[in-house]
């Protein structure tokens with residue numbers, strides 16, 4: 001596996017792949033890799049000839065300095081995992097290299113930054129899109145693989161890619177879960193054993209919403225989930241919403257949809273976790 005730190009060298013690698021007629025699959029990450037990331041790498045390997053993974057803890061997307069400071073960093077371990085997963089190129093840009101000659105742009109996010117994650121994380125999605133645009137600029141992937149766990153991030157990137165006619169194919173990949181249902185996330189590393197034991201309640205809450213989705217009114221489906229969360233007082237809920245699967249706009253009724261999505265964000269001690277499940281009309 002090649003390791004590249006300079007953005008311009010990454011562009012040279014990408015051009016060489018193209019010259020050889022190899023398609024490029026790209027998995028952007030912030031490191032502290034887990035099985036969820038490795039599944040994205042496996043998918044990229046299955047669909048493309050060469051795979052690049054980036055590890056960059058992007059300061060532009062952290063609105064909480066404490067979260068940025070404590071974000072887990074474990075490059076040596078990540079490197080071993082990626083070698084084992086058959087990654088061809090690991091891109092670990094320095095901030096100065098990735099943002100050289102670049103002033104942050106204000107992207108049209110289609111109003112997505114005003115809902116769900118948006119109000120409590122001002123500037124977060126602009127930060128995500130700015131770095132993704134820079135990474136795409138250097139790597140020029142054919143396809144980029146994103147986990148559905150960060151459903152709103154995925155929707156924002158799909159929106160921008162669509163409206164700006166980005167040539168990259170954005171590939172959504174299902175959430176990977178621990179056996180007890182907790183969605184895999186780098187932030188799980190920061191949970192204490194007690195918090196880790198409580199954390200699966202988030203998934204149970206989403207499952208109980210799914211159990212009554214489309215059979216009961218939206219508010220009462222939501223109430224099933226809220227009841228479970230109230231029974232776990234160490235969880236501080238930020239939101240539980242049932243939303244349109246494309247716009248992610250929270251719903252007050254099901255309308256004539258056959259699909260929706262339930263999304264939750266909550267704090268366990270100092271750690272903020274998010275999760276979501278798709279709801280189907282059966």
Ligand code: PAF
Pocket residue numbers: 028029030056058061128131132150153
């Ligand atoms: O999902 C992440 O890890 C990050 O938001 C991403 C897409 C790598 C951008 O920094």
